[in-house]
Amino acid sequence: MNIPQIRMESTFAKIGIETSSGNMEIEQPPAEMSIEQPKAEMIIDRRPPRLTIDQTKAFEDVLLKSVFRMTEDAAQEGYQQAMETISNISQEGDELMMIEYGFSALSAQAQRNSETLQADINIGWIPSHNSVRINYDPGETNIRWNTRPVNIDVRPNKPMINYTPGKTNIYLQQKNSLNIDFEI
Known part of the structure; x- marks a missing residue:
């Protein structure tokens, strides 16, 4: 099928x-x-340091003086001795004026003038202490910048x-x- x-x-x-x-x-x-x-600009203001040493007094202590200083010292010493001599003469004159009061001025003056002066001996430092003067100024530095x-x-x-x-x-x-x- x-x-x-x-x-x-x-x-x-x-x-x-x-x-x-x-x-x-x-x-x-x-x-x-x-x-x-x-560029930037740098500006420096400066005062330099300064050292001063003064040895004048130390040199004077060892008799190393300038001519002007020696002349000045000699004149001062001469003036001093002249004043002492005038004082001694005046004193001796006053003593002689008082001779009438029984004061033996001549013998006292003779004895004083005949004595020798004793030298003054002492230990000293040459040059003397602190005779050198030292002075120091450190100076100053200022720095400024101008930047752009x-x-x-x-x-x-x-x-x-x-x-x-x-x-x-x-x-x-x-x-x-x-x-x-x-x-x-």
Whole structure:
């Protein structure tokens, strides 16, 4: 017995897709930049140090005096001795005036004038202590700076962009179909 048969044959539709990728190129040129730094100015005010050593008194102690100082000292010593001599003469005159009161002025004066003076001997330091004078001024230094600001000039460049968009192509690669066949 033959049974009738139906045969169905179908194919599905197929879609095809073709794509091409997009492309982007970016190039960034460097910025143009200039930097200028003016020099700073340094100002120095200075008073130099000073050392003074005065040895005049030490030289005088060892009799190394200047001619002017020796002349001045000799004149002073001569004046002093003249004043002492005038004083002694005046005193002896006063003593002689009082001879009437029974004072033996002549014998006392003779004895005084005949005695030799004793030398004054003592230990001393030559030159004397603290005879050298030292004076020191440390001076002074002042430093000032005049600074100037930095000049910076920057000019940026725009980026160069090259873009190619991607493409997509969609098409029907295979059509759908339905075949029906039957047998009796």
